[in-house]
Amino acid sequence: MAKIIVVTSGKGGVGKTTSAAAIATGLALRGNKTVVIDFDVGLRNLDLIMGCERRVVYDLVNVIQGEAGLNQALIRDKRSENLHILPASQTRDKDALTLEGVETILGSLSEEFDYIICDSPAGIERGAQLALYFADEAIVVTNPEVSSVRDSDRILGLLSSKSRRAEQNREPIKEHLLVTRYNPNRVDDGDMLNLDDICEILAINLIGLIPESEAVLRSSNQGVPVIHDDKSDAGQAYADTVSRLMGEDVPLRFQHVPKRGLISRMFGGGGRR
Amino acid sequence: MKLLEFLKGERKKSASVAKERLQIIVAHQRGHRGQPDYMPMLEQELLEVIRRYVKVDQDAINISLDSEDDCSVLELNVTLPNRD
Ligand SMILES: Nc1ncnc2c1ncn2[C@@H]1O[C@H](COP(=O)(O)OP(=O)(O)OP(=O)(O)O)[C@@H](O)[C@H]1O
Ligand SMILES: [Mg+2]
Numbered sequence: 567m568a569k570i571i572v573v574t575s576g577k578g579g580v581g582k583t584t585s586a587a588a589i590a591t592g593l594a595l596r597g598n599k600t601v602v603i604d605f606d607v608g609l610r611n612l613d614l615i616m617g618c619e620r621r622v623v624y625d626l627v628n629v630i631q632g633e634a635g636l637n638q639a640l641i642r643d644k645r646s647e648n649l650h651i652l653p654a655s656q657t658r659d660k661d662a663l664t665l666e667g668v669e670t671i672l673g674s675l676s677e678e679f680d681y682i683i684c685d686s687p688a689g690i691e692r693g694a695q696l697a698l699y700f701a702d703e704a705i706v707v708t709n710p711e712v713s714s715v716r717d718s719d720r721i722l723g724l725l726s727s728k729s730r731r732a733e734q735n736r737e738p739i740k741e742h743l744l745v746t747r748y749n750p751n752r753v754d755d756g757d758m759l760n761l762d763d764i765c766e767i768l769a770i771n772l773i774g775l776i777p778e779s780e781a782v783l784r785s786s787n788q789g790v791p792v793i794h795d796d797k798s799d800a801g802q803a804y805a806d807t808v809s810r811l812m813g814e815d816v817p818l819r820f821q822h823v824p825k826r827g828l829i830s831r832m833f834g835g836g837g838r839r
Numbered sequence: 840m841k842l843l844e845f846l847k848g849e850r851k852k853s854a855s856v857a858k859e860r861l862q863i864i865v866a867h868q869r870g871h872r873g874q875p876d877y878m879p880m881l882e883q884e885l886l887e888v889i890r891r892y893v894k895v896d897q898d899a900i901n902i903s904l905d906s907e908d909d910c911s912v913l914e915l916n917v918t919l920p921n922r923d
Contacts, residue, residue, distance in 0.1 A: 712857050719865045723872045756852030763858045767865055 568676040571683050571811075572701040573744075574725075576717025578688030580709045581746040584782055585804070586685035587615040588793040589705070592808030594649035595793070598680040601640065603671075604654035605697035606687040607663055613653045616643065617789025627655035630667030636674055645794070650679075663696050672700050690720055700730050703740040705773060709747045710759040718743075718768055742773035744807065749778045750823045761821055774807030776800055777820040874904055885915065893919055 573586040583606075590602035604612035607627060613619040618641050624634035629652075636652075643649035652671075655662065675682050686697035698704060704725050708718045725739045726732055732739075745764055752758035765772055781798030785791060793808070795801040799820055809816045871878065882902045889895060901916040 712861055715861050716864050716868070719868050723868065727873050753854070756854050759854050759857050759861075763854070767858070767861050 568679045568682045569703065570672060570676075570701050571681065571703045571705060572686055572698040573683060573705045573707060574686040574694060574698055574721050575688065575707040575714070576690055576694070576721045577709075577714045580707050580714050581776070581782075582688075582707050583611045583615050583685050584786070584792065585705065585707050585744060585746065585776070586683050587612060587791040588801075588804040589808055589811065590681070590683040591616075591643070591646065591649060591791040592793045592805055593681050593683070593811070594643070594646040596808060596812065597648065598812075599648050599678065600681040600683065601650040601652060601675055601679045602683040602685060603652040604685050605663075605693060606685065607654045607693060608656070608659050609687065610654035610656055612651065612685050613641075614789060615786055615791060616651050618643070618651055618653075619789070622653045625653045625655040626671070627658045627662040629671060630664060631662065636671060645790075661692070663693070665696065665699065668696055669700065690717075690724060694721075695724065695728055698725060698729055698739075701725075701739050702731075703742065705742050705744050706768075706770065707744050707746055708764060708768070710745065710749075710753070710761075710764060712759075715759070715764060715767060722768065722770065741770045742811075743768055743770045744774045744776065745772070746776040747778045748775055748820070750821060754823055772818075773810050774803060775818055775820055776803045776807070870903070878902065878904065889917055895919065 571589075573582050573589070575582050583604075586602055590600050594600040602612065602616070603626065604610050605626075606612070610625075613622050621641050624639035626639070628634040629636050629639050639652055641651045641653065643651065672682060684697045684701065687693040698721075704721075706718050706721055708714050722741060725741060729739055731737065743765065745761060748761065749758055753760045761772075761775060777799050779792075779798060779800035781795050781800045782792050785795055785798075785801075792798065792800050793804040796805065803820050806816050806819060882900060885902065886895075886897070886900045889900065895917065899918045903914045905912045905914065
């Protein structure tokens with residue numbers, strides 16, 4: 567039985583797709599059979615971030631409507647044989663998804679995979695609700711910014727009331743907080759919410775902290791999930807996040823501005839990137 | 840602004856303003872969690888009815904639904920203005 571994890575946020579553009587791609591890739595690199603599903607029907611992006619856009623033939627909607635089989639729609643990742651991508655449709659609208667259709671697909675995938683990662687669309691409407699409905703765990707992606715934190719709290723409300731686990735009175739969805747685009751310099755200046763405050767306000771368990779990083783744009787340009795860039799801060803931060811998801815206890819990094827060494831202080835030089 | 844901050848010429852850091860605002864918003868949202876979807880509409884319509892008779896503010900009404908085992912209680916709190 568696969569573990570179904572939704573990557574969700576409420577607010578748009580906070581880093582759900584970036585995170586879903588990185589985490590799915592990380593899980594696969596660690597030997598887990600993983601599939602990542604794009605639920606953003608009509609506005610698909612995951613294929614670009616995963617670098618498989620030219621190999622998309624069939625999509626989630628085709629499978630739900632019986633126009634293609636699941637195995638025809640699944641794309642095998644170029645870099646990791648444990649990883650598959652199920653793209654969203656570019657042309658249909660989100661009403662093409664049905665609860666029963668999604669349930670059937672997740673049911674078949676569950677037999678084959680260890681992890682199913684669902685990349686949710688923004689918002690709290692139908693598309694986002696379908697993406698989270700069958701989840702066992704949720705990664706709530708939040709930026710250090712008021713509207714993002716408020717929307718994350720709305721999503722927490724949905725997770726605890728409008729999911730299958732909630733409706734069947736089963737053990738609730740396990741909620742994880744993933745803070746992304748964190749900039750410790752601005753936190754030190756007092757102009758960005760700090761990590762402890764965000765954790766205190768949302769009151770859920772922290773799974774990872776991803777710094778604002780130039781590596782993210784670079785990797786999306788190339789269609790290679792940032793976790794492959796293991797020299798980069800964001801890549802390392804996602805690798806830590808994956809370890810924690812797998813139950814390991816790893817210390818938090820990138821929370822503070824690195825102390826500059828004597829040499830760099832003597833010779834000036836910019837901050838780290 | 841506190842006097843000391845004022846004398847030192849410091850403005851309140853924007854992040855701590857953000858935190859205070861969020862604490863209030865989140866507390867409010869959580870108070871409404873798990874309530875039936877019709878509650879905001881009900882609240883709005885009740886407010887309109889009350890306003891036909893008394894002049895009250897938008898936030899003068901507070902409504903909540905508590906469920907116990909076999910009954911639910913709809914609690915309605917309206918703060919009326921002082922009589923002149
Ligand atoms: N840690 C980061 N550092 C810098 N830029 C980032 C970071 N994370 C995400 N971004 C950038 O933010 C933008 C939005 O990211 P992404 O598409 O992953 O968000 P999303 O939540 O999936 O958006 P949508 O709600 O539209 O689906 C992208 O341009 C991405 O490159
Ligand atoms: Mg996205």
